[in-house]
Amino acid sequence: MHFTKDHEWVRLDGDVATVGITKHAADQLGDVVFVETPEAGKTVAAKDSFAVVESVKAASDVYAPVSGEVIEGNVALATSPETVNADPEGEGWFAKLKVSDASQLDTLMDRAAYDAFLATL
Amino acid sequence: MTDTPLKTTPLNAAHRALGARMVGFGGYDMPVQYEGVLAEHRWTREHAGLFDVSHMGQARIAGADAIAQFERFVPGDYAALKAGRQKYSLLLNAEGGIMDDLMAGKPDHDGLYVVVNAGNKDADFAYLEANLSGDAQLVVLSDRALLAIQGPEAAEVMAAHEPVLAEMAFMDCARLMLFGVDCFISRSGYTGEDGYEISVPNADAERIWNTLLEDARVKPIGLGARDSLRLEAGLPLHGHDIDATTSPVEGALTFALSKSRKEAGDFNGAARIATETADGPPRVRVGLIVKEGAPAREGAGIADLEGTVIGTVTSGGPSPTLGRNIAMGYVPPSHAALGTDLQVIVRGKPAAAEVVAMPFVAQRYHRKPKS
Numbered sequence: 001m002h003f004t005k006d007h008e009w010v011r012l013d014g015d016v017a018t019v020g021i022t023k024h025a026a027d028q029l030g031d032v033v034f035v036e037t038p039e040a041g042k043t044v045a046a047k048d049s050f051a052v053v054e055s056v057k058a059a060s061d062v063y064a065p066v067s068g069e070v071i072e073g074n075v076a077l078a079t080s081p082e083t084v085n086a087d088p089e090g091e092g093w094f095a096k097l098k099v100s101d102a103s104q105l106d107t108l109m110d111r112a113a114y115d116a117f118l119a120t121l
Numbered sequence: 122m123t124d125t126p127l128k129t130t131p132l133n134a135a136h137r138a139l140g141a142r143m144v145g146f147g148g149y150d151m152p153v154q155y156e157g158v159l160a161e162h163r164w165t166r167e168h169a170g171l172f173d174v175s176h177m178g179q180a181r182i183a184g185a186d187a188i189a190q191f192e193r194f195v196p197g198d199y200a201a202l203k204a205g206r207q208k209y210s211l212l213l214n215a216e217g218g219i220m221d222d223l224m225a226g227k228p229d230h231d232g233l234y235v236v237v238n239a240g241n242k243d244a245d246f247a248y249l250e251a252n253l254s255g256d257a258q259l260v261v262l263s264d265r266a267l268l269a270i271q272g273p274e275a276a277e278v279m280a281a282h283e284p285v286l287a288e289m290a291f292m293d294c295a296r297l298m299l300f301g302v303d304c305f306i307s308r309s310g311y312t313g314e315d316g317y318e319i320s321v322p323n324a325d326a327e328r329i330w331n332t333l334l335e336d337a338r339v340k341p342i343g344l345g346a347r348d349s350l351r352l353e354a355g356l357p358l359h360g361h362d363i364d365a366t367t368s369p370v371e372g373a374l375t376f377a378l379s380k381s382r383k384e385a386g387d388f389n390g391a392a393r394i395a396t397e398t399a400d401g402p403p404r405v406r407v408g409l410i411v412k413e414g415a416p417a418r419e420g421a422g423i424a425d426l427e428g429t430v431i432g433t434v435t436s437g438g439p440s441p442t443l444g445r446n447i448a449m450g451y452v453p454p455s456h457a458a459l460g461t462d463l464q465v466i467v468r469g470k471p472a473a474a475e476v477v478a479m480p481f482v483a484q485r486y487h488r489k490p491k492s
Contacts, residue, residue, distance in 0.1 A: 036468075056439055057348070
């Protein structure tokens with residue numbers, strides 16, 4: 001699993017990347033009340049805002065950690081946004097992307113680097 | 122944003138000890154949540170929530186001319202207000218814009234006791250200081266903290282400490298000894314629930330806060346839930362839903378305009394209020410239910426069914442009680458009737474909305490029976 005400084009995670013399986021927000025991000029947001037995930041077929045570039053997550057207080061953008069084409073958004077989050085709090089790095093995934101350049105993952109942090117990054121916040 | 126360090130209330134250490142997440146609000150370092158906004162919101166609706174609102178401004182206006190002078194800047198009839206009662210009002214500028222909304226009451230026989238918003242208090246007090254004349258003195262009570270206890274069990278919690286408090290009705294106020302110290306107390310709040318606001322000496326605030334939290338019916342509630350609770354109650358937040366450009370008529374706060382004062386027309390903005398009352402205001406604050414999609418938040422456009430933008434959302438979000446997205450905002454009176462179908466524009470996408478009555482969630486004040 002790889003991580004961004006904006007607190008997204010990405011897990012690569014073949015050329016399919018599953019993307020979500022980290023437990024730290026979910027905890028910071030508090031109760032998630034609304035999630036907007038991208039539709040299949042949409043092309044996104046790394047660092048593009050491609051989803052929205054909303055707590056009671058505010059809406060936050062979610063950025064694509066890597067470039068690619070959306071295969072699937074997690075439509076279950078539309079009716080169960082609280083899954084993002086309950087299992088942010090599992091069932092609370094946001095989207096699956098067909099990655100166009102797997103080498104982009106090399107620019108992201110691994111778990112140890114992300115934990116070290118969190119310790120600086 | 123400025124680099125001015127945040128001020129703290131006397132309960133800052135208590136919030137941190139409770140594990141609160143702290144944010145800057147109104148120039149103060151304040152708790153936004155403890156266990157979570159939704160849980161705190163629901164606890165307040167079902168039990169009793171305790172809020173630190175010490176960031177708000179407290180003052181006395183004293184002197185023989187206190188009421189007459191105060192009434193130059195507010196549209197409420199404070200001369201007729203009985204001792205032991207308080208009244209919601211609006212501090213108006215010369216153009217009739219709302220500089221702040223406030224509570225002012227007569228807890229004793231020493232003029233008015235006033236509570237104003239944190240972010241406006243310096244400006245409010247400077248304005249009053251500069252403009253009060255004759256025998257009227259503003260005395261800022263910076264030596265006092267302010268607690269609010271709100272919810273259906275708040276009255277029982279407080280009665281356990283002082284039985285006489287059960288006899289107070291909504292908007293009653295008093296000055297009395299509570300927890301062994303000199304307090305101002307009113308039966309009021311900002312959640313739509315029954316409850317009290319209690320002004321206590323700074324030095325006693327943490328002791329009283331902790332004493333109230335010892336009751337299992339009471340939990341600490343942060344500003345996050347305070348905002349979602351007041352939104353459900355249809356109560357405007359100054360600086361968002363009303364501001365110095367908004368008149369009381371536009372703000373749908375005409376209940377705060379006393380009939381006698383409107384007839385006398387002897388206060389800031391009386392001419393504008395008379396004109397807007399007769400001819401209708403250019404815009405008016407309404408409640409909206411958002412029927413689909415994401416919450417519509419401050420800044421979202423409000424459009425008619427043709428897609429023409431006719432107004433703006435001033436606050437909005439999910440209603441934990443209703444399980445629906447609610448908002449308030451401004452539209453022309455032509456589109457303000459209850460039941461009017463409109464759209465809100467969230468991130469460029471229109472979503473169906475409807476004008477509905479406020480409060481969104483019924484208020485449960487402990488009103489005095491009509492005599």
